[in-house]
Amino acid sequence: MTATKTWNREEFWGLGYDFDPQWLLTPAQQKLQAALINVCASVLRPNAVESDRELIYPRKNFEALASLGLLSLFVPKEWGGLGENHTFAAMVVETIARYGCPSTAMCYTMHLGAVAAALFRCHDNPELQQLLKRLDQDVLIGTLSYSDPETGSHFWYPVSSKAERVASGWQVSKKASWTTSAGFADWYIVQTTSPEFDGNYADLSCFLIYSDEIKAEPHKWDALGLRGNQSGTLHVDGVTVPFERMVGPKGDGTASNDEIVDPFFLLCSSACWNGIAMGAIDIAKRHVTRKKHVDVGMRVADYPTIQDYFGEAIIDTNACRSFTFSMGKLMDELTDHCDWSIHKDLAALPRSAYLPWYWQIKFAAAKNVAHVCDKMLHACGGSGFKKDMEIERYLRDGKAGWVMGPTNEVLRQFVGKYALLGMESLDYWNQSVNERVLHNEVKKLDADGKRKLAESLLAQAAEEEAKPAKTLVSSSV
Numbered sequence: 001m002t003a004t005k006t007w008n009r010e011e012f013w014g015l016g017y018d019f020d021p022q023w024l025l026t027p028a029q030q031k032l033q034a035a036l037i038n039v040c041a042s043v044l045r046p047n048a049v050e051s052d053r054e055l056i057y058p059r060k061n062f063e064a065l066a067s068l069g070l071l072s073l074f075v076p077k078e079w080g081g082l083g084e085n086h087t088f089a090a091m092v093v094e095t096i097a098r099y100g101c102p103s104t105a106m107c108y109t110m111h112l113g114a115v116a117a118a119l120f121r122c123h124d125n126p127e128l129q130q131l132l133k134r135l136d137q138d139v140l141i142g143t144l145s146y147s148d149p150e151t152g153s154h155f156w157y158p159v160s161s162k163a164e165r166v167a168s169g170w171q172v173s174k175k176a177s178w179t180t181s182a183g184f185a186d187w188y189i190v191q192t193t194s195p196e197f198d199g200n201y202a203d204l205s206c207f208l209i210y211s212d213e214i215k216a217e218p219h220k221w222d223a224l225g226l227r228g229n230q231s232g233t234l235h236v237d238g239v240t241v242p243f244e245r246m247v248g249p250k251g252d253g254t255a256s257n258d259e260i261v262d263p264f265f266l267l268c269s270s271a272c273w274n275g276i277a278m279g280a281i282d283i284a285k286r287h288v289t290r291k292k293h294v295d296v297g298m299r300v301a302d303y304p305t306i307q308d309y310f311g312e313a314i315i316d317t318n319a320c321r322s323f324t325f326s327m328g329k330l331m332d333e334l335t336d337h338c339d340w341s342i343h344k345d346l347a348a349l350p351r352s353a354y355l356p357w358y359w360q361i362k363f364a365a366a367k368n369v370a371h372v373c374d375k376m377l378h379a380c381g382g383s384g385f386k387k388d389m390e391i392e393r394y395l396r397d398g399k400a401g402w403v404m405g406p407t408n409e410v411l412r413q414f415v416g417k418y419a420l421l422g423m424e425s426l427d428y429w430n431q432s433v434n435e436r437v438l439h440n441e442v443k444k445l446d447a448d449g450k451r452k453l454a455e456s457l458l459a460q461a462a463e464e465e466a467k468p469a470k471t472l473v474s475s476s477v
Helices: 027-054 059-067 086-100 102-120 126-132 253-290 304-334 340-344 351-385 391-403 408-421 435-443 447-465
Strands: 142-145 162-166 169-179 187-193 204-210 232-241 432-434 474-476
Touching: 027 059, 027 086, 027 102, 027 391, 059 102, 086 102, 086 253, 086 304, 102 126, 102 142, 102 187, 102 253, 102 340, 102 391, 126 204, 142 169, 162 187, 169 187, 169 204, 187 232, 187 253, 204 232, 204 253, 253 304, 253 351, 253 391, 304 351, 351 391, 351 408, 391 408, 432 435
Parallel strands: 142 187, 432 474
Antiparallel strands: 162 169, 169 232, 187 204
């Protein structure tokens, strides 16, 4: 691999390969990375300005990615894909966000998540297999739709969605508050409660839905940053799909969440935030090494304060990058470099054992990107406010990291609660009774209040006994 990073056939104006963990990549991966940087320079980055200004979905950028075979990044080689691994996927997303277009990087992250969800359960499903073989040739963009308008970033509770078995297949109803590429993707992996749902939100199912089966309102999309990713509402209004459009068996949604959707989304979105941070550093370096203060005979880069800003930003961002790539490496080791055949065994869920680590990389990257972009704007002074420098766009794009679900508030509480009280205390599916809190609240009632509460509970118990049996909740003290 050449030691010189190029940009439009000239030496790159940002940080060189000296500050990139190139040792993580094979020679073939390094070659593809260099080709992608060139495509970012010639296609993706110019389009990023237009996407941001005019709220334009970056389909032209996806066409450029397809020309490199990147829509089929995870698809096995025997199906015409690149057969690549998790580590390289993180590097590709980071590269797109850093050198090209952060909105495209986020749309691509969701595409990779959808592809992974399809590959997870494609082994006996010809419908999924045919779709996966056509991704680059037909530029078929996929995305995930898991959010719900009633539950916010707790997307694993699709309370506004359902599926029912009918004679010809599955009747799917889905309402999503946030779906990246909504109305622009060609296919969607959506999650709903399972057919014959009985109130247990651990019972979820996934379905393949095509673009002509959804309703979206992209004209309503307008946001602070990532303005090209069109993360708007999505509605699947009682659409009947064939039986083979269920992705995996009924009730497989929980396994898909824990083994695929969370690990892939958190890995690749973390890479996106890291790429935005590195992109801001690149842009700021170009400015401070060229801008001169003639009154003192110094460039901005010559001031110790500016050097301190850059040193801290690079060190912090490379710590986040190393953390992210280490999780990619772990995922590679767990799956023999993303060998999808291991999932012919439905019980094979090796990635899911490390969920708390994926939560941590997203929190760290999303926290860091906001700080770094802010400091790089400070380093550039008043010039950083000008749109033509692009710092302000990267700053706006990076702000999305903290609030994108699972939000950083949710993740840090998950990690803290898990560390202090154990994994079962997270009560993912709202099934465990916190008896400490329950008994403490009951103690506050006087005798009459306790009597009324008891009467109310006995009436509810009688109502439930008259209904078909449901899964019992457990007590967690």
